[in-house]
Amino acid sequence: MPAVAVSVDIVLLTLRAGRLCVLVIQRAGEPFRGSWALPGGFVGPDEDLDTSALRQLAEETGVTTAGHLEQLRTYGCPQRDPRGRVVSVAYLALLPNLPQPTTGRDGPRARWWPVGDLDSADGPTLAFDHPQIVVDGVERARSKLEYTPLAAAFCEEPFTLADLRRVYEAAWGVALDPPNFRRKVLSTPGFVVAVGQRASPRGGGRPAELYRRGAATALYPPLLRRTV
Amino acid sequence: MPAVAVSVDIVLLTLRAGRLCVLVIQRAGEPFRGSWALPGGFVGPDEDLDTSALRQLAEETGVTTAGHLEQLRTYGCPQRDPRGRVVSVAYLALLPNLPQPTTGRDGPRARWWPVGDLDSADGPTLAFDHPQIVVDGVERARSKLEYTPLAAAFCEEPFTLADLRRVYEAAWGVALDPPNFRRKVLSTPGFVVAVGQRASPRGGGRPAELYRRGAATALYPPLLRRTV
Numbered sequence: 312m313p314a315v316a317v318s319v320d321i322v323l324l325t326l327r328a329g330r331l332c333v334l335v336i337q338r339a340g341e342p343f344r345g346s347w348a349l350p351g352g353f354v355g356p357d358e359d360l361d362t363s364a365l366r367q368l369a370e371e372t373g374v375t376t377a378g379h380l381e382q383l384r385t386y387g388c389p390q391r392d393p394r395g396r397v398v399s400v401a402y403l404a405l406l407p408n409l410p411q412p413t414t415g416r417d418g419p420r421a422r423w424w425p426v427g428d429l430d431s432a433d434g435p436t437l438a439f440d441h442p443q444i445v446v447d448g449v450e451r452a453r454s455k456l457e458y459t460p461l462a463a464a465f466c467e468e469p470f471t472l473a474d475l476r477r478v479y480e481a482a483w484g485v486a487l488d489p490p491n492f493r494r495k496v497l498s499t500p501g502f503v504v505a506v507g508q509r510a511s512p513r514g515g516g517r518p519a520e521l522y523r524r525g526a527a528t529a530l531y532p533p534l535l536r537r538t539v
Numbered sequence: 540m541p542a543v544a545v546s547v548d549i550v551l552l553t554l555r556a557g558r559l560c561v562l563v564i565q566r567a568g569e570p571f572r573g574s575w576a577l578p579g580g581f582v583g584p585d586e587d588l589d590t591s592a593l594r595q596l597a598e599e600t601g602v603t604t605a606g607h608l609e610q611l612r613t614y615g616c617p618q619r620d621p622r623g624r625v626v627s628v629a630y631l632a633l634l635p636n637l638p639q640p641t642t643g644r645d646g647p648r649a650r651w652w653p654v655g656d657l658d659s660a661d662g663p664t665l666a667f668d669h670p671q672i673v674v675d676g677v678e679r680a681r682s683k684l685e686y687t688p689l690a691a692a693f694c695e696e697p698f699t700l701a702d703l704r705r706v707y708e709a710a711w712g713v714a715l716d717p718p719n720f721r722r723k724v725l726s727t728p729g730f731v732v733a734v735g736q737r738a739s740p741r742g743g744g745r746p747a748e749l750y751r752r753g754a755a756t757a758l759y760p761p762l763l764r765r766t767v
Contacts (some may be wrong), residue, residue: 313544313545313581313582314542314543314544314582315542315543315544315545315582315584315627316541317541317543317545317615318543353541353544354541354615354626355541356541356543356624357617359615359616359617360615360626382612382613384610384752385588385610385613385628387545387582387587387588387628388587389584389585389586389587398545398582398586398588398626398628400613400615400626458686479726498659500725502670511596513617528763531765533761535759537757
């Protein structure tokens with residue numbers, strides 16, 4: 312049994328100011344000290360993979376809200392870590408809009424970066440193969456928005472259909488037609504459930520109806536990127 | 540860096556006599572000697588995960604045709620292997636109908652089992668957590684048939700639309716309406732491509748048109764289980 316190290320890395324996405332953002336931490340140790348990277352670390356000897364992902368997220372970023380968590384993919388290129396063979400099980404997590412994370416006295420610096428600013432003049436290039444992991448995580452989220460009620464995991468309850476639409480618009484980088492979007496969302500029973508209240512009035516129109524997440528697991532009809 | 544062992548396990552699916560089948564091997568060594576299990580084994584020190592999956596499949600079953608190969612999920616429950624901590628990266632592979640695999644003099648016995656016979660009076664219960672891995676692999680395939688041209692990976696080229704329909708029928712356990720199925724398949728350009736020939740005449744009707752796999756990566760409209 313050749314021994315390798317197994318780690319988890321978490322792509323935690325949220326929506327901030329209408330932009331899709333990923334949580335990154337500034338590495339306090341080598342390798343890549345001072346660089347930005349995904350939160351994560353080595354799996355404990357008796358620790359399940361999912362448990363490890365939740366623990367590391369809490370320890371490194373203070374984020375403990377459950378939200379949505381799923382395995383993304385496992386990355387095992389022999390050269391991906393200068394310390395030796397490290398196979399990383401990557402997770403995708405989604406949470407409603409959160410403030411900038413608090414950082415403990417000795418903890419690493421953590422912050423949200425807009426996904427579109429990474430690897431550009433406006434943002435850092437992440438360490439290791441984390442740029443690819445972010446690309447894969449964002450594509451998984453974009454794709455699952457088509458067929459599942461995942462978008463609601465980005466919304467703090469109760470939310471309006473406009474809040475939900477802004478998730479799609481931010482993730483896909485498109486503008487959606489509000490009446491058409493409303494009709495499609497409401498045609499899947501249990502995608503969202505009306506809570507029987509309306510939002511506080513804003514502007515001149517009628518206050519928007521409020522919803523919470525429903526029990527549906529698939530959208531029918533799907534909301535396909537190519538048809539919006 | 541706590542050391543663990545990393546293995547790959549492969550859920551290789553095909554269609555045989557109209558039934559969805561998975562390739563299993565009879566274990567030649569401990570643990571679970573003599574039990575049936577998925578093909579797989581430990582990842583080499585300098586071996587990429589995908590490479591390892593292809594190598595182990597070839598070594599244990601003689602299957603070298605590329606076909607479709609994708610990562611399924613990584614299984615890391617601390618108690619999943621009696622030898623110690625083994626994290627397994629599972630793969631899903633699909634191939635057109637193949638004969639029973641040949642087995643080398645010292646190789647393990649390999650054979651196809653209908654997925655529906657596993658864990659029943661007609662078939663074995665697989666070793667380790669492989670029953671769960673098969674369930675997850677089959678569900679991944681069933682689900683991807685809805686949105687992707689994956690069904691064509693089960694068909695030897697050239698194939699008829701009836702061959703393709705039988706993939707859906709076997710995987711989903713349903714009977715599909717041929718004209719309806721044909722209309723939906725042909726409405727995604729590049730799902731299948733007509734090769735300009737017809738199959739040898741069988742029975743009284745007009746010989747069926749022959750197709751090969753196309754370049755499409757997504758089905759539009761999708762072929763949804765709940766609407767068939």
